[in-house]
Amino acid sequence: MKKHVVLYKKLSPALLARLQAQAHVTYIEQPGSAEGQQQLRAALPQAHGILGASVRLSPELLDLAPQLQGIASVSVGVDNYDLAYLNARRIALCNTPDVLTQTTADTGFALILAAARRVVELANWVKAGEWRGSIGPAHFGSDVHGKTLGIIGMGRIGEALAQRGHFGFGMPVLYHSHSPKPAVDQRFNARHCDLDTLLSQADFVCLTLPLTAETQGLIGAREFALMRPSSIFINISRGKVVDEAALLQALQQRSIRAAGLDVFEREPLPSDSPLLGLDNVVATPHMGSATEETREAMARCAVDNLLAVLAGERPANLVNPQVLAS
Numbered sequence: 001m002k003k004h005v006v007l008y009k010k011l012s013p014a015l016l017a018r019l020q021a022q023a024h025v026t027y028i029e030q031p032g033s034a035e036g037q038q039q040l041r042a043a044l045p046q047a048h049g050i051l052g053a054s055v056r057l058s059p060e061l062l063d064l065a066p067q068l069q070g071i072a073s074v075s076v077g078v079d080n081y082d083l084a085y086l087n088a089r090r091i092a093l094c095n096t097p098d099v100l101t102q103t104t105a106d107t108g109f110a111l112i113l114a115a116a117r118r119v120v121e122l123a124n125w126v127k128a129g130e131w132r133g134s135i136g137p138a139h140f141g142s143d144v145h146g147k148t149l150g151i152i153g154m155g156r157i158g159e160a161l162a163q164r165g166h167f168g169f170g171m172p173v174l175y176h177s178h179s180p181k182p183a184v185d186q187r188f189n190a191r192h193c194d195l196d197t198l199l200s201q202a203d204f205v206c207l208t209l210p211l212t213a214e215t216q217g218l219i220g221a222r223e224f225a226l227m228r229p230s231s232i233f234i235n236i237s238r239g240k241v242v243d244e245a246a247l248l249q250a251l252q253q254r255s256i257r258a259a260g261l262d263v264f265e266r267e268p269l270p271s272d273s274p275l276l277g278l279d280n281v282v283a284t285p286h287m288g289s290a291t292e293e294t295r296e297a298m299a300r301c302a303v304d305n306l307l308a309v310l311a312g313e314r315p316a317n318l319v320n321p322q323v324l325a326s
């Protein structure tokens with residue numbers, strides 16, 4: 001008997017056909033809308049599997065899915081899921097960690113360069129017809145090469161960022177994580193340090209942490225006050241790791257130089273957000289992994305993960321292996 005899958009992330013025709021060959025698929029185009037939420041609630045009672053991302057699947061919602069065996073998230077972050085609940089119900093949660101690492105680190109460096117060299121601000125200035133002669137100090141940015149790169153969270157993406165900084169831009173690398181990583185120290189001539197040291201010494205402070213109960217609100221007014229007026233803050237992790245009001249104040253008061261932000265406390269970022277009125281903010285739409293190649297690879301990984309779970313096999317990227325324990 002074909003299993004039932006609820007899908008709320010658009011798949012390429014080839015991947016959709018692959019999934020439909022193995023399961024009855026109910027596709028929900030706008031899961032965040034009121035109508036989409038109704039469609040989701042109507043489909044969950046029959047669901048054996050769920051595939052999607054960027055939507056919170058609360059315990060209250062998943063209580064509507066008594067037959068649910070597995071969730072395949074098209075993401076590396078799993079903060080949209082209640083792990084304790086899934087473990088208690090022995091529902092497998094899968095993610096897509098490796099395939100997006102390099103692309104997301106590229107996004108991190110895009111933000112480092114854009115914020116430091118004022119790329120967006122000056123490109124808009126040219127487009128507005130304001131360029132009328134050689135630019136002077138009022139339009140100067142700051143260097144990236146040779147500056148100190150600070151990375152908070154040394155996982156796959158943090159390591160890829162360190163690789164770019166060390167080999168690509170000759171940057172000394174500081175990092176803060178639960179424990180030192182000798183292989184990272186050796187490969188990138190990096191140095192593990194406490195958070196306050198990193199904040200006070202790094203020219204670029206980059207967040208590559210997952211959002212957890214431990215990391216929520218980790219970077220607030222105290223932490224921004226430790227940074228220097230010449231330092232630049234980069235967030236490619238989750239918006240809620242940061243106290244956004246404190247970030248806004250630091251940027252408005254220029255106690256930090258600038259910020260490159262791909263994630264926000266509320267997403268989409270409201271169009272009236274005061275962050276958008278600041279020249280020293282580069283804001284992008286949570287596009288960390290958003291390339292054609294990488295999103296297809298992530299979706300392919302998610303389909304593989306879910307089909308494995310539904311076939312009673314161990315998926316390649318299982319977040320909660322304890323659910324398979326007999």
Ligand code: 8YV
Pocket residue numbers: 053054074075076077078100288289290298
């Ligand atoms: C997007 C991400 O949320 O992988 C993550 O955790 O934040 C991003 O890659 C995801 O790709 C949406 O499909």
